[in-house]
Amino acid sequence: MRKRINALAEQLLDTLEQKGYRSTEPRRAMAQVIANQDKHFTAEDLRKQLPSLGRATIFRSLKLLVETGMVCRVLLEDGDLHYQLSHRGHHHHLLCVECGSSQDLLGCDIEDLLQQTSARHGFELSGHWLEVYGRCNACRNVEQTVELANA
């Protein structure tokens, strides 16, 4: 019996198929769980939410999704690596240190700046990894509301 999954998850499966990988029940389940996450996650998070899948399957499929660019890694401030859905190519994340949500940062003009800075050091730029930490709009609003209530 094929479980029903949502459009986003379906898209992950389709992309896998286009790349020559099979669309299996465990992968459908994983795709759905990943599509449902509202923040970055770890392999362990997936495992908890997919207790019927084997350890190895989770690690193998997760690696596959990263390799095919559908899931990207996120570096937390403390050095932990988590994962999250990746919709596009190269991008950066605005990570909320309070709620863990993340926004994508596209078309950031850091590239030019890095190019110049690198050149000044005799360095030939080939790539970079940037994570930005702070508090998202929602978390800031919550605090403001609390302040008002206490005033």
Added chain:
Amino acid sequence: MRKRINALAEQLLDTLEQKGYRSTEPRRAMAQVIANQDKHFTAEDLRKQLPSLGRATIFRSLKLLVETGMVCRVLLEDGDLHYQLSHRGHHHHLLCVECGSSQDLLGCDIEDLLQQTSARHGFELSGHWLEVYGRCNACRNVEQTVELANA
């Protein structure tokens, strides 16, 4: 018998002492080995170079050095976390993907740019992590020399 260590290593020990930690023989040895590294390293690298020290001591002292800011973490392009001597406060690294050397990037004006970009997303910036990958001057020169030789 106190082993002789160089000035850089001595400085690490001194700083530890200033922060209330003891200057012990294992820490002297570790400080010297770390000061000698010419590229980023892992706990395992230290372990190989300090076979007489216990595993736990290496992990504990390394953590201590990171916490006190004398060693910093470096994120490799593949997501691996390595370590290296850290001389200053906040800074970034130009990591050569060929020889593994790294240059520090100071006074990089990325901060302003991020501030603006974050604000545009309703995001209150609190920090960031940036690693830059490419090829260092030395590695580029080697290639040019080879090309000339083959011409």
Added chain:
DNA sequence: GTTTATGCAAAACATTTGCATAGTC
């Protein structure tokens, strides 16, 4: 039917912890 993916158990790593002993201040 052929090929790929899964699940399990075991193996391989990486890091942490408890605790008795040794070293530093």
Added chain:
DNA sequence: GACTATGCAAATGTTTTGCATAAAC
């Protein structure tokens, strides 16, 4: 002498691997 650090062994946690079985194409 009091307190901190070390080393060992064991525990913990994470990821990988081999291989027989099952599922997909």
